[in-house]
Amino acid sequence: MNDIQLIEKLTQARGASGFEDEVLAIAREYCGDFCDFEEDSMRNLYIRPHYNKGNRPYILLDAHSDEVGFMVQAIKPDGTLRFVPIGGWNEKALPSSKVQIYTKTGYISGVIAAAPPHLMSAEQKNAPVSYDNLTIDVGACSANEAEELGIKVGAPAVPLSLFEYNEKHGILQGKAFDDRLGVAAMLKCLKLLQKEKLPLDVVAVVSSQEEVGERGITAAMHRLKPLAAICFEGCPADDTIAPPYMVQDALHGGVMLRHMDRTVICTPRFTAFAQKTAEENGIKVQMAVRSGGGNNGAYIVSANGGTPVIVAGIPVRYIHTFNCIAAVEDFNSNVGFGVALCKSLTEDIIKGF
Numbered sequence: 435m436n437d438i439q440l441i442e443k444l445t446q447a448r449g450a451s452g453f454e455d456e457v458l459a460i461a462r463e464y465c466g467d468f469c470d471f472e473e474d475s476m477r478n479l480y481i482r483p484h485y486n487k488g489n490r491p492y493i494l495l496d497a498h499s500d501e502v503g504f505m506v507q508a509i510k511p512d513g514t515l516r517f518v519p520i521g522g523w524n525e526k527a528l529p530s531s532k533v534q535i536y537t538k539t540g541y542i543s544g545v546i547a548a549a550p551p552h553l554m555s556a557e558q559k560n561a562p563v564s565y566d567n568l569t570i571d572v573g574a575c576s577a578n579e580a581e582e583l584g585i586k587v588g589a590p591a592v593p594l595s596l597f598e599y600n601e602k603h604g605i606l607q608g609k610a611f612d613d614r615l616g617v618a619a620m621l622k623c624l625k626l627l628q629k630e631k632l633p634l635d636v637v638a639v640v641s642s643q644e645e646v647g648e649r650g651i652t653a654a655m656h657r658l659k660p661l662a663a664i665c666f667e668g669c670p671a672d673d674t675i676a677p678p679y680m681v682q683d684a685l686h687g688g689v690m691l692r693h694m695d696r697t698v699i700c701t702p703r704f705t706a707f708a709q710k711t712a713e714e715n716g717i718k719v720q721m722a723v724r725s726g727g728g729n730n731g732a733y734i735v736s737a738n739g740g741t742p743v744i745v746a747g748i749p750v751r752y753i754h755t756f757n758c759i760a761a762v763e764d765f766n767s768n769v770g771f772g773v774a775l776c777k778s779l780t781e782d783i784i785k786g787f
Contacts, residue, residue, distance in 0.1 A: 442597045444614040450503025450590040451520045451643045457499040461640050464621050478654045481638040492635035494660035497620040498644035501610035502754050503592040513574030521645030525563040531756045532594040537584030543594050544572035593756040604762040611750040611758040612668035620666045623772035633780045651730040655737035661784045662742040663734045669747030683749045688718025688767040690747030697728035701742040703787040708744050715774045717767050742787040
């Protein structure tokens with residue numbers, strides 16, 4: 435499959451934290467001809483390319499498979515569903531959005547209920563949006579009807595959104611770009627590395643449950659002991675939000691290489707080496723210092739006595755919403771960045787970090 439087909443399949447896959455199986459199936463399909471796989475009970479997928487020599491240290495490539503979603507908490511007597519968030523959402527953006535809810539026979543669609551203004555009091559119009567007064571409506575008129583549709587307490591739900599690609603302008607629109615764009619970039623990087631002579635082996639992990647506290651990578655790092663790690667991420671673009679002097683993650687700006695965020699200070703010498711490598715290879719990078727956010731690098735950097743880590747971000751507008759926007763150009767920059775680093779990093783260089 436080509437890059438756009440890979441991105442579409444990954445972003446349209448249903449994979450709230452803890453329920454990432456569809457994403458892993460796509461990764462297995464894409465890399466099946468040149469990789470071996472192992473999966474653990476947390477749905478971490480470990481990928482080991484056949485081109486590894488197997489008798490030398492390795493670099494870890496990481497991208498998380500889960501997306502922000504929801505879980506059914508209760509079925510109300512009128513057939514609507516109480517739900518809780520899985521990961522971080524802006525509650526104000528949720529009403530009237532379409533979702534898809536898991537059942538044994540497949541996902542069914544529903545709508546996060548939004549009362550028409552005709553039926554709202556002034557108090558209701560001014561009330562804050564909270565999960566206490568939000569429900570999902572699947573068209574049922576009783577709890578029994580909802581149960582007959584196959585809905586159970588504990589069922590995951592994710593956005594139901596259209597994927598679109600504007601080829602003329604190289605623009606992608608869809609859901610779950612955090613972090614399915616990162617997964618796609620990492621898988622493409624693994625594929626391209628088949629043609630390269632690498633100084634070190636490469637191991638990848640499609641990690642689970644990042645959106646609820648980096649839980650998958652925490653488990654994975656108990657069995658992985660890389661010399662260094664690169665996290666491929668979909669990161670919040672700020673070019674339509676921040677004043678010009680504060681824009682650090684713009685569409686068409688290339689790789690967002692971060693110095694720090696709320697959870698991690700990325701390894702400074704590794705960050706400097708990565709920036710230099712990108713510049714030498716004509717790859718656009720934009721440097722960022724974040725006061726919020728977080729990613730798997732936060733756990734990797736302190737695992738195994740300390741593991742050098744960087745975060746390679748793909749700018750995504752309107753992250754953690756039902757409809758994201760990104761640029762293919764930035765996806766390609768991240769793929770090229772990953773390939774260039776894997777070709778450049780040696781054991782001696784990493785020991786200098």
